[in-house]
Amino acid sequence: xxxxxxxxxxxxxxxxxxxxxxxxxxxxxxxxxxxxxxxxxxxxxxxxxxxxxxxxxxxxxxxxxxxxxxxxxxxxxxxxxxxxxxxxxxxxxxxxxxxxxxxxxxxxxxxxxxxxxxxxxxxxxxxxxxxxxxxxxxxxxxxxxxxxxxxxxxxxxxxxxxxxxxxxxxxxxxxxxxxxxxxxxxxxxxxxxxxxxxxxxxxxxxxxxxxxxxxxxxxxxxxxxxxxxxxxxxxxxxxxxxxxxxxxxxxxxxxxxxxxxxxxxxxxxxxxxxxxxxxxxxxxxxxxxxxxxxxxxxxxxxxxxxxxxxxxxx
Amino acid sequence: xxxxxxxxxxxxxxxxxxxxxxxxxxxxxxxxxxxxxxxxxxxxxxxxxxxxxxxxxxxxxxxxxxxxxxxxxxxxxxxxxxxxxxxxxxxxxxxxxxxxxxxxxxxxxxxxxxxxxxxxxxxxxxxxxxxxxxxxxxxxxxxxxxxxxxxxxxxxxxxxxxxxxxxxxxxxxxxxxxxxxxxxxxxxxxxxxxxxxxxxxxxxxxxxxxxxxxxxxxxxxxxxxxxxxxxxxxxxxxxxxxxxxxxxxxxxxxxxxxxxxxxxxxxxxxxxxxxxxxxxxxxxxxxxxxxxxxxxxxxx
Numbered sequence: 001x002x003x004x005x006x007x008x009x010x011x012x013x014x015x016x017x018x019x020x021x022x023x024x025x026x027x028x029x030x031x032x033x034x035x036x037x038x039x040x041x042x043x044x045x046x047x048x049x050x051x052x053x054x055x056x057x058x059x060x061x062x063x064x065x066x067x068x069x070x071x072x073x074x075x076x077x078x079x080x081x082x083x084x085x086x087x088x089x090x091x092x093x094x095x096x097x098x099x100x101x102x103x104x105x106x107x108x109x110x111x112x113x114x115x116x117x118x119x120x121x122x123x124x125x126x127x128x129x130x131x132x133x134x135x136x137x138x139x140x141x142x143x144x145x146x147x148x149x150x151x152x153x154x155x156x157x158x159x160x161x162x163x164x165x166x167x168x169x170x171x172x173x174x175x176x177x178x179x180x181x182x183x184x185x186x187x188x189x190x191x192x193x194x195x196x197x198x199x200x201x202x203x204x205x206x207x208x209x210x211x212x213x214x215x216x217x218x219x220x221x222x223x224x225x226x227x228x229x230x231x232x233x234x235x236x237x238x239x240x241x242x243x244x245x246x247x248x249x250x251x252x253x254x255x256x257x258x259x260x261x262x263x264x265x266x267x268x269x270x271x272x273x274x275x276x277x278x279x280x281x282x283x284x285x286x287x288x289x290x291x292x293x294x295x296x297x298x299x300x301x302x303x304x305x306x307x308x309x310x311x312x313x314x
Numbered sequence: 315x316x317x318x319x320x321x322x323x324x325x326x327x328x329x330x331x332x333x334x335x336x337x338x339x340x341x342x343x344x345x346x347x348x349x350x351x352x353x354x355x356x357x358x359x360x361x362x363x364x365x366x367x368x369x370x371x372x373x374x375x376x377x378x379x380x381x382x383x384x385x386x387x388x389x390x391x392x393x394x395x396x397x398x399x400x401x402x403x404x405x406x407x408x409x410x411x412x413x414x415x416x417x418x419x420x421x422x423x424x425x426x427x428x429x430x431x432x433x434x435x436x437x438x439x440x441x442x443x444x445x446x447x448x449x450x451x452x453x454x455x456x457x458x459x460x461x462x463x464x465x466x467x468x469x470x471x472x473x474x475x476x477x478x479x480x481x482x483x484x485x486x487x488x489x490x491x492x493x494x495x496x497x498x499x500x501x502x503x504x505x506x507x508x509x510x511x512x513x514x515x516x517x518x519x520x521x522x523x524x525x526x527x528x529x530x531x532x533x534x535x536x537x538x539x540x541x542x543x544x545x546x547x548x549x550x551x552x553x554x555x556x557x558x559x560x561x562x563x564x565x566x567x568x569x570x571x572x573x574x575x576x577x578x579x580x581x582x583x584x585x586x587x588x589x590x591x592x593x594x595x596x597x598x599x600x601x602x603x604x605x606x607x608x609x610x611x612x613x614x
């Protein structure tokens with residue numbers, strides 16, 4: 001029973017890996033040379049600010065001259081595309097190169113999300129870190145990627161701590177759950193809007209540090225943070241907060257390491273690999289690294305002299 | 315790679331990890347449909363009544379704020395009782411009134427609480443402050459169990475309970491949970507209670523865990539904790555088996571209190587029993603589980 005289930009999972013995972021590998025290998029290894037002219041768009045923070053064209057006959061491939069940035073929201077990046085579709089150049093179906101800019105961002109975000117959750121699975125079930133929710137660290141990490149600065153992390157931290165204080169203050173009102181969480185959301189929106197207005201105060205021109213943070217997730221995190229503090233003490237809740245932010249930062253690191261989003265967007269079939277990883281982790285029944293700490297008292301003590309093998313009477 | 319050696323050590327001690335507990339014990343043996351019954355103490359009590367398992371008597375249930383005035387009338391005739399949420403977990407929200415001092419009541423931690431305080435606490439329970447998932451809840455007013463003389467001197471300001479873990483309806487491990495002054499009369503380990511391992515065959519205690527270390531004596535009273543007999547051990551095991559079969563959970567934690575007069579009574583059942591009982595007993599659950607699996611395979 002049990003073994004057949006594991007075999008089924010492993011077989012499904014292997015099939016997924018085989019399919020995604022097969023799709024990768026079946027792809028044209030090298031795109032045929034484009035002989036026409038190229039259009040290079042200069043982007044600042046994802047917005048087009050200028051266009052140059054490269055005439056026919058340059059020796060080097062312009063795509064090597066203007067490498068793609070790690071994130072679509074990078075300070076400066078380039079968008080290189082053929083000026084006109086040339087004959088004989090096939091555009092693969094699964095390619096983001098012919099998508100409009102906005103959709104390109106969405107596809108990149110969508111493809112990174114499962115990879116981010118895989119990382120969260122790894123940290124929760126193999127390492128044993130306790131985070132607030134499954135998707136909070138993944139979504140937070142991807143939000144950090146968009147702001148691309150430590151300020152984003154600090155803003156999240158400030159919102160969480162301020163929200164937690166507000167939640168404590170709200171507690172004496174004895175509000176029902178749904179209106180209470182809605183009110184918390186309003187308060188967080190208020191804080192964010194105030195922050196954005198003061199950040200872009202008239203006179204100064206600063207780069208944006210706020211993306212559309214997963215507000216709902218943030219609200220949920222505050223609620224969990226507060227209830228954990230009530231139930232298990234401040235130490236436990238702060239430990240969970242720190243591990244949530246730690247995992248979020250690792251997700252952020254993963255998603256800004258250029259080969260990762262690069263590979264995922266050019267090879268969307270790799271999603272199969274990610275799914276295989278998730279399936280396999282779903283059947284991981286080994287220990288968690290944090291359990292070494294949990295059972296340390298027992299490991300340090302000698303085995304008990306009384307052999308406790310017999311079960312109760314009867 | 316040091317943790318790989320550590321994993322091997324955990325495995326050789328037969329320790330059941332949380333991943334294996336979830337996949338092999340809970341997912342495989344605990345039907346999801348049963349969870350609401352064990353999560354709600356009222357439903358569990360009704361089930362116990364049907365199958366004839368003794369539980370501490372419920373004096374009343376309060377479901378609405380408008381019914382809170384009933385409490386005052388109930389309190390007039392009682393010196394000690396327990397007020398708890400129907401859907402609480404981990405011992406939270408349980409208010410133990412141990413005695414009376416004029417118009418006020420003595421809490422388990424020795425502090426006084428007046429009628430208004432009790433009302434406020436009950437209103438908090440109703441609003442769902444202590445319930446699983448924060449849903450609105452009901453207040454259970456329950457009779458307080460009388461301390462069994464066997465626990466005199468090792469159970470300051472509270473009633474100990476016995477936690478039994480059953481796998482496929484067979485007893486796998488057991489511990490006695492003792493309150494300390496620090497744990498405010500509650501016996502939960504992470505709130506500062508003491509866990510005392512019980513030898514399943516004899517019902518004799520064999521080692522005790524307090525905080526992060528093994529102890530021989532109660533930290534508050536200095537009384538010895540090991541080599542004590544748990545009273546009415548055979549009855550406790552029978553009750554736990556009966557309860558596990560009645561709820562239909564193949565991996566379950568059963569909490570039993572021992573009343574001086576009425577003997578063992580079921581306090582609650584837990585569909586996701588914690589793993590700290592292994593540290594308390596200095597023994598892994600995995601070997602027990604495999605032993606029971608082999609037994610049941612052989613019986614078929």
